[in-house]
Amino acid sequence: MKTIIIGLGNPGKKFENTRHNVGFEAVNRIAGNFQFPIFNFQSNFNAEISKGEISGNKVILVKPQTYMNESGKSVKKILIKIKDQISNIIVIHDDVDLPVGKIKIVKDRGSAGHKGVESIIKAVGNENLIRVRIGIAPRHTCALVHRCKAEKMVLKRFSKEEQKIINQVIYKTAEAIDSLLKNGAEKTMNEYNS
Numbered sequence: 001m002k003t004i005i006i007g008l009g010n011p012g013k014k015f016e017n018t019r020h021n022v023g024f025e026a027v028n029r030i031a032g033n034f035q036f037p038i039f040n041f042q043s044n045f046n047a048e049i050s051k052g053e054i055s056g057n058k059v060i061l062v063k064p065q066t067y068m069n070e071s072g073k074s075v076k077k078i079l080i081k082i083k084d085q086i087s088n089i090i091v092i093h094d095d096v097d098l099p100v101g102k103i104k105i106v107k108d109r110g111s112a113g114h115k116g117v118e119s120i121i122k123a124v125g126n127e128n129l130i131r132v133r134i135g136i137a138p139r140h141t142c143a144l145v146h147r148c149k150a151e152k153m154v155l156k157r158f159s160k161e162e163q164k165i166i167n168q169v170i171y172k173t174a175e176a177i178d179s180l181l182k183n184g185a186e187k188t189m190n191e192y193n194s
Helices: 019-033 068-085 115-124 139-144 160-183 185-192
Strands: 002-007 040-042 047-054 057-064 086-099 103-107 129-137
Touching: 002 019, 002 068, 019 047, 019 057, 019 086, 019 129, 019 160, 047 068, 047 160, 057 068, 068 086, 068 115, 086 103, 086 115, 086 160, 103 160, 103 185, 115 129, 129 160, 160 185
Parallel strands: 002 057, 002 086, 086 129
Antiparallel strands: 040 047, 047 057, 103 129
């Protein structure tokens, strides 16, 4: 059985290093930490894919190359092909409800308004879906973020100070993935959601 880990983001140079693309960054970090091969674009899935192992578990890393709001289309194609071989589905994505520096792991929950997650839930459901939410809201505006235009904020880049924090959080996310595969969701949530 395999675990599929989906990092959400938008393809293309213009979206690199934006807040909305931390899911891609996290999956890249996981690939690097665990010595996965270079990502390969697979047109039948419209996704970049890399296969390897984490703590003895077979893992497929996925970066959908649809735009964020259509991520479910890519994920559905992959699951149709290999559904019987999948034991866990983990989605890593940005979250405007959490401040920069915070991660939160949830299971079997709704999209909370995240269009990429919503697309995946509509396409494949959310039963046993584990999500790693990475906070991207500027600390000084976190309480006001819903009054701001979240759509504009997610496409902005991090300040230098925030980027240092995000780099640490992405490293922590890779550790959390290792823990999820070794110890399961409950234990990992208790450890990383504090």
